[in-house]
Amino acid sequence: MSSLHLAILAPLIVSIFIPLFYKIFRRIHTGWFVLPLPILLFVYFLSILPITMSGKSLIKIINWIPSLGINFTVKVDGLGLLFSLLITGIGALVVLYSIYYLAKNKEKLNHFYVYLLLFMGAMLGVVLSDNLIVMYAFWELTSFSSFLLIGYWYERDKSRYGAQKSMLITVFGGLAMLGGFILLYIMTGTFSFTELMSQANDIFNHALFVPALLCILLGAFTKSAQFPFYIWLPDAMEAPTPVSAYLHSATMVKAGIYLVARFTPVFGEHYLWFWLVTGVGILTMIWGSVFAVKQTDLKAILAFSTVSQLGLIMSLLGAGAAAHHYKFLDENIFTVAVTAAIFHLINHATFKGSLFMVAGIVDHETGTRDIRKLGGLIHFMPITFTISIIGAFSMAGLPPFNGFLSKEMFFTAMVHVTEMDIFNLETWGILFPVFAWIASIFTFVYSMILVFKTFTGKYQPEKLEKIPHEASIGLLISPAILVSLVIIFGFFPNLLSDSLISPAMASILPSLLGAGEEFKVHISFWHGINIELFMTLGVIILGVFLYQTLSRWKPIYKSIPEKLALNRFYDFLIEGVQSGSYTFTKSYMNGSIRSYLVYVFAFFIFILATTLIGKNAITFDTSNVSSIGVYEVILAIFVVLGSICILFAKSRMTSIILLGAVGYTVSLFYVLFRAPDLALTQLVIETISVALFLVCFYHLPKLRKFETRMSFKLTNALISIGVGAVVTLIALSAHSSKLFDSISQYYVENTYKEAAGKNMVNVILVDFRGFDTLFEITVLAIASLGIFGMIKLRLNRRKEG
Amino acid sequence: MRKTNNIILETAIKVLLFFIVLYSVYIFTAGHYYPGGGFIGGLMTAGAIVLLLITYDIKTVEKILPVNYRILTGIGLLFAIGTSAGSLFFDVPFLTHAFGDVQLPILGEVSLHTATLFDLGVYLVVVGVTMTIIQTIGEDE
Numbered sequence: 001m002s003s004l005h006l007a008i009l010a011p012l013i014v015s016i017f018i019p020l021f022y023k024i025f026r027r028i029h030t031g032w033f034v035l036p037l038p039i040l041l042f043v044y045f046l047s048i049l050p051i052t053m054s055g056k057s058l059i060k061i062i063n064w065i066p067s068l069g070i071n072f073t074v075k076v077d078g079l080g081l082l083f084s085l086l087i088t089g090i091g092a093l094v095v096l097y098s099i100y101y102l103a104k105n106k107e108k109l110n111h112f113y114v115y116l117l118l119f120m121g122a123m124l125g126v127v128l129s130d131n132l133i134v135m136y137a138f139w140e141l142t143s144f145s146s147f148l149l150i151g152y153w154y155e156r157d158k159s160r161y162g163a164q165k166s167m168l169i170t171v172f173g174g175l176a177m178l179g180g181f182i183l184l185y186i187m188t189g190t191f192s193f194t195e196l197m198s199q200a201n202d203i204f205n206h207a208l209f210v211p212a213l214l215c216i217l218l219g220a221f222t223k224s225a226q227f228p229f230y231i232w233l234p235d236a237m238e239a240p241t242p243v244s245a246y247l248h249s250a251t252m253v254k255a256g257i258y259l260v261a262r263f264t265p266v267f268g269e270h271y272l273w274f275w276l277v278t279g280v281g282i283l284t285m286i287w288g289s290v291f292a293v294k295q296t297d298l299k300a301i302l303a304f305s306t307v308s309q310l311g312l313i314m315s316l317l318g319a320g321a322a323a324h325h326y327k328f329l330d331e332n333i334f335t336v337a338v339t340a341a342i343f344h345l346i347n348h349a350t351f352k353g354s355l356f357m358v359a360g361i362v363d364h365e366t367g368t369r370d371i372r373k374l375g376g377l378i379h380f381m382p383i384t385f386t387i388s389i390i391g392a393f394s395m396a397g398l399p400p401f402n403g404f405l406s407k408e409m410f411f412t413a414m415v416h417v418t419e420m421d422i423f424n425l426e427t428w429g430i431l432f433p434v435f436a437w438i439a440s441i442f443t444f445v446y447s448m449i450l451v452f453k454t455f456t457g458k459y460q461p462e463k464l465e466k467i468p469h470e471a472s473i474g475l476l477i478s479p480a481i482l483v484s485l486v487i488i489f490g491f492f493p494n495l496l497s498d499s500l501i502s503p504a505m506a507s508i509l510p511s512l513l514g515a516g517e518e519f520k521v522h523i524s525f526w527h528g529i530n531i532e533l534f535m536t537l538g539v540i541i542l543g544v545f546l547y548q549t550l551s552r553w554k555p556i557y558k559s560i561p562e563k564l565a566l567n568r569f570y571d572f573l574i575e576g577v578q579s580g581s582y583t584f585t586k587s588y589m590n591g592s593i594r595s596y597l598v599y600v601f602a603f604f605i606f607i608l609a610t611t612l613i614g615k616n617a618i619t620f621d622t623s624n625v626s627s628i629g630v631y632e633v634i635l636a637i638f639v640v641l642g643s644i645c646i647l648f649a650k651s652r653m654t655s656i657i658l659l660g661a662v663g664y665t666v667s668l669f670y671v672l673f674r675a676p677d678l679a680l681t682q683l684v685i686e687t688i689s690v691a692l693f694l695v696c697f698y699h700l701p702k703l704r705k706f707e708t709r710m711s712f713k714l715t716n717a718l719i720s721i722g723v724g725a726v727v728t729l730i731a732l733s734a735h736s737s738k739l740f741d742s743i744s745q746y747y748v749e750n751t752y753k754e755a756a757g758k759n760m761v762n763v764i765l766v767d768f769r770g771f772d773t774l775f776e777i778t779v780l781a782i783a784s785l786g787i788f789g790m791i792k793l794r795l796n797r798r799k800e801g
Numbered sequence: 802m803r804k805t806n807n808i809i810l811e812t813a814i815k816v817l818l819f820f821i822v823l824y825s826v827y828i829f830t831a832g833h834y835y836p837g838g839g840f841i842g843g844l845m846t847a848g849a850i851v852l853l854l855i856t857y858d859i860k861t862v863e864k865i866l867p868v869n870y871r872i873l874t875g876i877g878l879l880f881a882i883g884t885s886a887g888s889l890f891f892d893v894p895f896l897t898h899a900f901g902d903v904q905l906p907i908l909g910e911v912s913l914h915t916a917t918l919f920d921l922g923v924y925l926v927v928v929g930v931t932m933t934i935i936q937t938i939g940e941d942e
Contacts (some may be wrong), residue, residue, distance in 0.1 A: 001889060003891065061892050062892065063893075064894060065894070065895070184915040199891050264920075265828050340908065389941050435917070676836035677836045677838070677841070679835070680828070680836055680837070680841050681841050684841060684844040685844060687851075688847060688848055688931060690842060691848075691854075691855065692934070692935060695854070695935055695938050695939045744905060755898065756900040756912065756914060757914070758834040758835070759833055759834055759835055759836060759837070759838070762832040762833055762834075762837065763833065765840065765920075765923075766833075766838070766898075770896045770916075771896060774881055774885060774896070777878065777922070777923055777926040778878060781875075781877075781930060783930070784871070784929070784930040784933040785871065785874075787933070787937055787938070788871065791937045
């Protein structure tokens with residue numbers, strides 16, 4: 001196991017010990033034990049930076065299921081490293097912030113940090129796995145940990161609602177993505193991403209190309225909260241603020257962006273990719289920014305703003321993918337879109353992270369996040385105000401902050417779209433810069449609302465739960481660091497261009513690079529007097545005007561009918577599915593085990609009999625049959641006699657004992673056939689099940705009248721005879737038809753050689769087919785917990801009356 | 802429930818129980834070479850406890866063996882998964898077993914096998930599951 005694998009698994013391993021830390025060191029905030037890990041990992045990933053900067057990548061492989069092509073392959077390239085640094089860097093700041101945000105004696109810190117570490121490990125796994133199946137597993141793990149974190153305050157209705165919503169939507173997308181991966185496997189025969197890229201041309205011409213593209217985009221759009229799937233993100237704000245800052249703005253929601261970036265070399269040349277990614281992205285951006293203005297909750301504004309900004313990055317990636325059509329590196333004006341996407345990805349993490357933390361501070365110190373109640377906090381919280389104004393100005397795209405630079409590049413990229421001569425862009429292309437511009441105006445407006453409605457205006461102490469005061473230094477450190485990055489990246493953007501942006505671009509647009517070449521990225525403030533500059537000026541002027549007249553035009557939002565909201569549709573769908581499946585299930589689940597057995601066995605007979613007949617599989621061959629001895633005949637008579645007696649038994653006790661007798665007799669058969677393991681197992685199982693029957697005996701209903709009715713007996717008789725006949729037929733046919741050599745010879749030869757055991761049965765159980773055993777005991781454990789849960793729940797309810 | 806007189810069973814089980822449990826442990830450890838293994842061993846141990854349950858009542862047995870069988874199941878699963886995942890640390894696929902002969906003090910040369918640890922997991926899960934089911938159903942009156 002390499003240090004890279006360990007880096008991914010470290011958060012998961014540490015999470016096992018969190019409950020111990022929490023129990024043993026009650027007086028120390030558990031967060032302090034977590035904090036060193038992301039810092040260490042951040043430093044570790046920084047140390048890999050020189051490798052990716054020189055255009056190389058690091059690959060380490062652990063064979064997992066080599067026979068299926070599933071291996072735990074870790075690959076660090078520019079894109080993966082950029083995300084790893086984001087995950088660990090922001091992770092460290094968020095953990096530090098959470099230490100001061102979550103009180104150690106009120107909150108369930110052991111849960112919180114386990115989920116958070118679970119997420120961190122999973123997210124690192126997503127961005128560093130080269131194997132699609134492994135990546136999918138980590139992808140779903142991020143959905144699960146997000147579900148757990150949103151539902152952290154699970155006693156609240158809204159938390160549970162939000163958690164369920166995010167889970168349903170992201171897991172639905174995840175499954176679609178898995179479908180896409182499997183389609184890719186059908187096309188190429190590999191799950192390895194690196195190998196996939198080398199076959200990109202074959203994939204492009206394959207019939208399954210479009211379905212795979214759609215499936216994978218579905219995964220990306222649900223995860224990155226693109227229209228119309230974004231509805232889960234605003235509800236995810238029920239999570240504690242550190243989580244919102246970490247998962248739902250800086251990292252997890254960018255997994256979809258990552259996926260799109262990753263698959264650009266494979267799918268990017270197709271026109272569907274361009275139209276879907278860019279189109280949905282820009283639509284999401286405008287939709288999110290327009291509705292962000294409507295919100296009154298600080299976190300809700302930030303949520304919609306995140307949706308909008310994710311749309312922005314998405315549209316840039318789509319536009320950048322079109323650069324594949326212009327196979328030259330120098331003067332390729334379309335690569336600027338990818339540069340802008342990556343640059344804005346970093347910038348967004350810095351300013352949005354700090355703004356979320358500020359929202360958390362305001363909530364923490366005043367007791368509310370409602371901008372209608374807030375105002376005039378500038379006098380109480382000057383430092384918080386400073387942080388938030390820098391963050392918000394950067395988000396609005398004002399100089400000299402980093403958001404200005406990436407926003408300008410965004411405009412450049414969108415203007416370039418109109419210059420493309422592919423995909424009918426000559427006609428419709430003009431919509432992209434127009435949409436981008438309108439969305440940016442609204443972005444400006446909500447950024448201003450965020451700062452000025454909170455910190456300036458009239459102070460309303462009567463509406464606040466607490467007397468506001470400046471936050472403690474611990475709460476301020478993390479947002480302050482992020483904001484200083486906003487300024488540093490604003491003044492020295494080229495710190496990032498060679499170290500992070502250029503290697504990440506190489507991962508997204510590899511086909512444009514020849515051997516030894518790299519992308520030359522240079523970001524500058526002043527591009528001369530051009531259309532982008534006028535666009536920015538227009539945004540500022542119109543933005544200020546709209547902000548000033550906000551109270552006049554905001555009522556327009558009220559005229560949008562509630563019924564058309566996507567949330568209504570979601571709720572309707574969920575309720576419909578619930579009541580529909582309830583009615584359907586109710587129609588055949590009548591609560592009687594007898595009917596269920598009838599269903600099960602009737603289906604059993606049907607499916608096996610039709611297969612047997614349909615495949616013409618019934619054969620009888622007596623050439624390879626041993627002679628029948630006296631003992632076998634005697635035992636068989638016992639079994640038959642016992643079974644017939646059960647039919648006529650008057651009490652349940654008698655039938656249970658008779659059933660046991662039949663079982664013991666069967667075990668004697670195994671003795672005769674020299675299978676001591678089976679005989680032993682059968683004996684013990686029989687003992688235990690008779691004991692179980694005796695325990696249940698108390699609860700079984702009395703033999704009732706209707707059971708003597710003819711129709712009831714007839715159905716049962718038919719089904720029993722059917723099952724018996726089918727099983728007998730299968731047993732005879734299985735014995736008579738030998739399609740291939742028995743595997744037993746392999747076991748005979750290898751049991752001692754390979755596994756150093758002499759008892760073949762047991763070696764098969766624990767070694768050759770150990771996976772089966774592992775799954776079986778897991779199923780057993782789940783079943784026992786299920787029984788425990790059902791019975792205890794009923795007991796408790798009875799006690800409560 | 803009405804008190805029944807089963808003095809013979811009560812006396813006999815005090816001795817028998819140890820034999821059954823010892824035999825089940827023997828069957829478990831012998832598994833790799835002779836008939837037996839974790840599954841049968843576990844079932845037999847569970848059988849011994851069930852016998853105890855039938856002789857006495859659930860409350861008494863809980864007093865004699867204050868074991869939380871759900872946790873026992875968990876420990877068993879940890880053993881099985883831990884042994885399987887442990888192989889990853891040695892750069893071999895999941896669930897690859899290792900074995901070898903080891904010279905131990907007193908016992909002399911013994912052949913050890915990681916499969917036994919896996920089997921121990923199976924053993925614990927089987928005991929835990931069987932007893933959880935029987936105990937919960939038995940308590941529900």
